[in-house]
Amino acid sequence: MSSSSTSDTDPAVAVLDAVLRRTQDKAWVSFAPDELAAVFSAFSPQRPVAVHTKGYLVLSAFCQRCRSEAPTPEEGTQVICRTFDAPTASRIADTEEPEALAGLTFLSALFDVDHLSASAIFTRDGTLEAVMDALDLFSKSRAVDLAVAHLLGRAAAHKACRALLGADHRNWLEWKSRQADDAELRAAAAVALVKLGKGANADAAEVGGAAEKAAMEDDELAALMKRLVVDARETSPLGDAVEGLAYMSTSPAVKEALSADEAFLRRLFTLVPKRKGAGAELVGESAASPLYGVVVIVANLCVYRPRLSAEEAQIAKLRRMAKTSQGSNQSQDQQEENDPLDDDDHVQERGRRLLKAGVMEALTSAVRATDSRAVRSVVGKAILSLVEDKESRGKVLQAGGAKALQTIIHSILPPSTSSNSNKIVQMEKDDFDAIQALAKLAITAAPVQVFGPNEGAIYDAIRPFALMVTHPNASLLQRFEGMMALTNLSSQSAEAATRIARADGLTNKVELLMLEDHTLVRRAATELVCNLVAGSEEVFNKWGGDRDKAAQGKLQVLVALCDVDDVPTRLAASGALATLTASPDACEGLAALERERHRVLPILGQLIDPSVVARPAADEGVEEDEDEPDALETVPGLVHRGIVCMRNLFVGVQRRSKAEQMELAWEADRVGVVRALVGAVKGCGQNPSSPILRPAAEALKWVLEHGIEIAV
Numbered sequence: 001m002s003s004s005s006t007s008d009t010d011p012a013v014a015v016l017d018a019v020l021r022r023t024q025d026k027a028w029v030s031f032a033p034d035e036l037a038a039v040f041s042a043f044s045p046q047r048p049v050a051v052h053t054k055g056y057l058v059l060s061a062f063c064q065r066c067r068s069e070a071p072t073p074e075e076g077t078q079v080i081c082r083t084f085d086a087p088t089a090s091r092i093a094d095t096e097e098p099e100a101l102a103g104l105t106f107l108s109a110l111f112d113v114d115h116l117s118a119s120a121i122f123t124r125d126g127t128l129e130a131v132m133d134a135l136d137l138f139s140k141s142r143a144v145d146l147a148v149a150h151l152l153g154r155a156a157a158h159k160a161c162r163a164l165l166g167a168d169h170r171n172w173l174e175w176k177s178r179q180a181d182d183a184e185l186r187a188a189a190a191v192a193l194v195k196l197g198k199g200a201n202a203d204a205a206e207v208g209g210a211a212e213k214a215a216m217e218d219d220e221l222a223a224l225m226k227r228l229v230v231d232a233r234e235t236s237p238l239g240d241a242v243e244g245l246a247y248m249s250t251s252p253a254v255k256e257a258l259s260a261d262e263a264f265l266r267r268l269f270t271l272v273p274k275r276k277g278a279g280a281e282l283v284g285e286s287a288a289s290p291l292y293g294v295v296v297i298v299a300n301l302c303v304y305r306p307r308l309s310a311e312e313a314q315i316a317k318l319r320r321m322a323k324t325s326q327g328s329n330q331s332q333d334q335q336e337e338n339d340p341l342d343d344d345d346h347v348q349e350r351g352r353r354l355l356k357a358g359v360m361e362a363l364t365s366a367v368r369a370t371d372s373r374a375v376r377s378v379v380g381k382a383i384l385s386l387v388e389d390k391e392s393r394g395k396v397l398q399a400g401g402a403k404a405l406q407t408i409i410h411s412i413l414p415p416s417t418s419s420n421s422n423k424i425v426q427m428e429k430d431d432f433d434a435i436q437a438l439a440k441l442a443i444t445a446a447p448v449q450v451f452g453p454n455e456g457a458i459y460d461a462i463r464p465f466a467l468m469v470t471h472p473n474a475s476l477l478q479r480f481e482g483m484m485a486l487t488n489l490s491s492q493s494a495e496a497a498t499r500i501a502r503a504d505g506l507t508n509k510v511e512l513l514m515l516e517d518h519t520l521v522r523r524a525a526t527e528l529v530c531n532l533v534a535g536s537e538e539v540f541n542k543w544g545g546d547r548d549k550a551a552q553g554k555l556q557v558l559v560a561l562c563d564v565d566d567v568p569t570r571l572a573a574s575g576a577l578a579t580l581t582a583s584p585d586a587c588e589g590l591a592a593l594e595r596e597r598h599r600v601l602p603i604l605g606q607l608i609d610p611s612v613v614a615r616p617a618a619d620e621g622v623e624e625d626e627d628e629p630d631a632l633e634t635v636p637g638l639v640h641r642g643i644v645c646m647r648n649l650f651v652g653v654q655r656r657s658k659a660e661q662m663e664l665a666w667e668a669d670r671v672g673v674v675r676a677l678v679g680a681v682k683g684c685g686q687n688p689s690s691p692i693l694r695p696a697a698e699a700l701k702w703v704l705e706h707g708i709e710i711a712v
Helices: 003-009 011-022 033-041 049-069 073-092 097-113 115-122 127-137 142-156 167-178 183-207 218-231 235-248 252-259 262-269 290-302 310-325 332-337 344-357 359-369 373-386 390-398 401-412 429-444 447-451 455-470 476-490 494-501 506-513 519-535 537-543 549-561 567-580 584-597 600-608 636-652 658-671 673-683 693-705
Strands: none
Touching: 011 033, 011 049, 033 049, 033 073, 033 097, 049 073, 049 097, 073 097, 073 115, 073 127, 097 115, 097 127, 097 142, 115 127, 115 142, 127 142, 127 167, 142 167, 142 183, 142 235, 167 183, 183 218, 183 235, 218 235, 218 252, 218 262, 235 252, 235 290, 252 262, 252 290, 252 344, 262 290, 262 344, 262 359, 290 344, 290 359, 290 373, 344 359, 344 373, 344 390, 359 373, 359 401, 373 390, 373 401, 373 429, 390 401, 390 429, 401 429, 401 447, 401 455, 429 447, 429 455, 429 476, 447 455, 455 476, 455 494, 455 506, 476 494, 476 506, 476 519, 494 506, 494 519, 494 537, 506 519, 519 537, 519 549, 519 567, 537 549, 537 567, 549 567, 549 584, 549 600, 567 584, 567 600, 567 636, 584 600, 584 636, 584 658, 600 636, 600 658, 600 673, 636 658, 636 673, 636 693, 658 673, 658 693, 673 693
16 A cells, blocks of 8 residues: 555554644634644654654644744743643553554654754653663564664753763663664664764863773764665665764764765655655655755765854854863864865865756756755755865856856845835844855856846846845955856846945945955955946046035045956056046045045055155054055056046046146146146157057147147
């Protein structure tokens, strides 16, 4: 008889369906006796998958109700325990095997749904003893052995429960993991051993003690579970083996072994359903779900060590020193942190092996197969690691990685409405992984390659990139990459630039980042402003007014950035000024700054020829930047921009009096700007079609008309 027909005729199904309907009733607070019995029996191995699923739904609904209505988490745990503690204990201690199985499998399921209440029941006096007594009472029952192995595996993931598991429990698990008759039991016992070993090392690290030696070595356990994945023909041992590898794949040695086995990788990737509804029983958020386990393994294999800021690195160093001062040995976690197998070169090579084995097809299928936020979040993290290698980005794009990332981002971001436009969008640090991965692709590829020919997809990407720039939970690196991606998008069309300029809080944040000490961040912010000034009329007007003190302050920042020791930043800042000086208002603003501070003409003149233009004096009361160069280099792009700025400035101050214009011309001659312009014109003698010749000649004509003699 098939599972579906069995579940249709099972009386417990009707009871569970009725309970599911009752969970929607706000007055529902507890189970009737027959309902409680149906929930406990739903997880027994004899029940089909459909019944297990309904049991999980009912259990989850009840636990969520208890937690939402309880004043504190502790009281919520107490309410759940009052409902399930006694029935669980009585069933596990029952002398009838079906009842004992119901108690054991129910407690395992409760760990999946609400580990706090499950841990409270497991750590209650007598529970663990009853579990081990069941092994003696039903010593020939393969089902009981398997249920106990699964339960110990669930418990081993939690510190309070793990503390109760001693040598006898480890020895039993090791014995079962070494037997060769039952692959499913072998896998379940091995997973429990892995969790015990990892947990014991973490516990030892917390208290500054030495890690315990595992009963089985990591490489032995990993090899066992890898064989189970490659050879298994049933879902259950696959699930346990994948879960175990998900835990073990944090070890650098295991990462290398798994990534080097192409046959294993290809078999692992076949566990991912190709579409939603295919293998639906595999889709879930728990570590025991093969789909979740597969993407976790992939993410672990290709993840890079965290890039720590100077402050974070110092804090980590102090923590290690504190543990060393307590007389502890280096923990396993610390050894893994320093393992050469986890350096950038090894991680990059593992990522390339995964791509060769077809990992992107598996990851994109995982996004299509489930709406699970947990699965999609891990997929985003995995793709972020893969695109860290610039040479791999093309392969990720070809396999549909950008589309998968857009799907993940769409499911993460809350809808944008006018009512919450001024509020901070609730996002965690992990939520930015997919956005950052898409930004990396958008930085190194043309927008049409990343988003396709539909401009709507480009517009949809603006909001997440803008959020990554403005959100307080984003890192400085993420802000940098968000600005770089937006710079590329802004060059696509005027509409794209306008939409970027209108993103909530973006332009204000970018203006602050233009003053950032970090050279690359400052450069990215300036390049984005340059593109927005050229592409968005709103930004052009915002930055180019003369009567607006805020606009004049923005012009002053751009002038200052034309004088920094970073050529790309100077190119972007002078490019923005070359565009803005097409407006008479901006020219008036620059003329006012020159009269007030006497730095505009020297700085713009140095773009043309730093060898003849006097270096501007520092503002009164402002210290010189120690990193400021003694002599700026001549760069063709800067020469062109500087000449356009000077020409526009001279021609654009027509509203000023004749005397003020002559004063400006005199000052330009005094600081060397006129000599720089003459030199530029002379340099075009062999190239009459040079784009700088005409604006330079027009600038010189203006100064001639305002009383300056030009020495040829």
